[in-house]
Amino acid sequence: MKVRQNAFLGLFILVVLLDLFTGYFHFQGMRQFTKPFILLTLILFFWICGKRLDKxxxxxxxLALLFSLMGDILLLYDHLSPLYFMLGLIAFLLAHISYSVVFLIQGKIILKKKMRTVAVLLLVYGTALFMMLKDNLGTLKVPVIIYILGILAMAITAFGRKDLVDHTSFKLVFIGALFFILSDSILAVNKFLVAIPGSHFLVMGTYAAAQYLIVRGLLTGDQKLN
Structure with a gap:
């Protein structure tokens, strides 16, 4: 398993670098293939290696990975119509909900002190981000609020796995969830507030890392500790 995972990591990094290259040089025709291929590669890897997990x-x-793939494809065309952005937002919201279900299967929500602290910090961050963006969101205010709550719920449920799964698995998944928040934050600020130099590298780099860390974490250890 370890050899297979390491071999996949090399392939995955190559695919991500290819997408970063095509995005940097604005090869939009090629990006229609390189961007979806990131998730397609990850889906194939999890489909093969994840069969030993709880059904x-x-x-x-x-399901979370497939919704993410749909979101990736839809956001490729958000420059053509706001509808594509809205549909992409919905697809990723469904991905976060699916991931939340996964994390709840392995963990649980107990409002202990650490859990409350993490939840409050994430909610404060989400509120601050929304307040920064709200004047430029127009009709997207409510959808963005719902989306922010969805991704924060995903991160909070990821933290809910603490002490209930292998420690390495917990760290990989939770860090992956935080990277997901970071990626979406950069994308939102770049789209609605101010252009960020190198935004493509930052958004796709953190996004690819997020998806990989979550999948790798789930494969690392799915058994609850006694």
Missing amino acids: KLYRYTL
Whole structure:
């Protein structure tokens, strides 16, 4: 398993670098293939290596990855119509909900002190981000609020796995969830507030890392500790 995962990591990094290259040089025709290929590669890897996992966990993780793939494809065309952005937002919201279900299967929500602290910090961050963007969101205010709550719920449920799964698995998944928030934050600021130099590298780099860390974490250890 370890050899297979390391071999996949090399392939995955190559695919991500290819997409970063095509995005940097604005090869939009090629990006229609390189961007979706990131998630396609990850889906294939999880589909092969994740069959030993709990069936519900396996299915909902695949569902999260498939919704993410749909979101990636839809956002490729958001410059053509706002509808594509809205549909992409919905696809990723469904991905976050699916990931939340996965994390709840393995963990639980107990409002202990650490859990409350993490939840409050994430909610404060989400509120601050929305307040920065709200004047430029127009009709997207409510959808963005719902989306922010969805991604924060995903991160909070990821933290809910703490002490209930292998420690390495917990760290990989939770860090992946935080990278997801970071990626979407950069994308939102760049789209609605101010242009960020190198935004393509930052958004796709953190996004690819997020998806990989979550999948790798789920494969690292799915058994609850006694």
